[in-house]
Amino acid sequence: MKFFLQLSRLIDALNLRIGCAVTWLTLAVVLVSATNAVVRKVFNISSNAWLELQWYLFGAIFLLAAGYTFLKNEHVRVDVLSQRFAPRTQAKIEIFGIIFFLLPACLLVFWLSLPYFWQSLILKEASSNTGGLIRWPVKLLIPVGFALLILAAISQLIKSIAFLRGQGPDPLARLEERSAEEELAEEIRQKALAEEAARLARKNNTDTGNTEGDR
Numbered sequence: 001m002k003f004f005l006q007l008s009r010l011i012d013a014l015n016l017r018i019g020c021a022v023t024w025l026t027l028a029v030v031l032v033s034a035t036n037a038v039v040r041k042v043f044n045i046s047s048n049a050w051l052e053l054q055w056y057l058f059g060a061i062f063l064l065a066a067g068y069t070f071l072k073n074e075h076v077r078v079d080v081l082s083q084r085f086a087p088r089t090q091a092k093i094e095i096f097g098i099i100f101f102l103l104p105a106c107l108l109v110f111w112l113s114l115p116y117f118w119q120s121l122i123l124k125e126a127s128s129n130t131g132g133l134i135r136w137p138v139k140l141l142i143p144v145g146f147a148l149l150i151l152a153a154i155s156q157l158i159k160s161i162a163f164l165r166g167q168g169p170d171p172l173a174r175l176e177e178r179s180a181e182e183e184l185a186e187e188i189r190q191k192a193l194a195e196e197a198a199r200l201a202r203k204n205n206t207d208t209g210n211t212e213g214d215r
Helices: 002-043 048-064 066-071 087-122 136-164 180-214
Strands: none
Touching: 002 048, 002 066, 002 136, 048 066, 048 136, 066 136, 087 136
């Protein structure tokens, strides 16, 4: 089991590095989109290459960060029932889901995407749009992204088995920090409270002014 746990740590380190690197692609998408919009509006110049580059970068963010997202337990889970179970039962459900659902689906997409990419590379496929980009790099993202997700699933499987054997922590245990959804909900709540406080302050100022006017 020690070997497999070491393998799990290596996989997690790989996905962590890639996930941190991919976050910079978000900035690249913003810069490309903003530049493209400014050039188009100010100079009336547009390029299909810039538009397609935005799509390629978005695809890279979505696919390359899939394994990282799974590592951070940020994928959408239908755990309304499973979260009521004991941690060991949750780990068993996780193992079942990975073996019979996640891994087969990811392996199928990975396998089918290889000839899809290879054909594009051999034919030097280019975009059908005028001035568009070559297509094989974005098609390469599909097998690479699903390979990273497969590795993340294997790592999660190892950690779940280790937990059941008493050789590792619970991989599904909630961390102390809040999830992205919880942070967003808290931000919305704080914004709503601030707007309500501002509204009440304006109302009080108006009532105060009316009272002084009556005097």
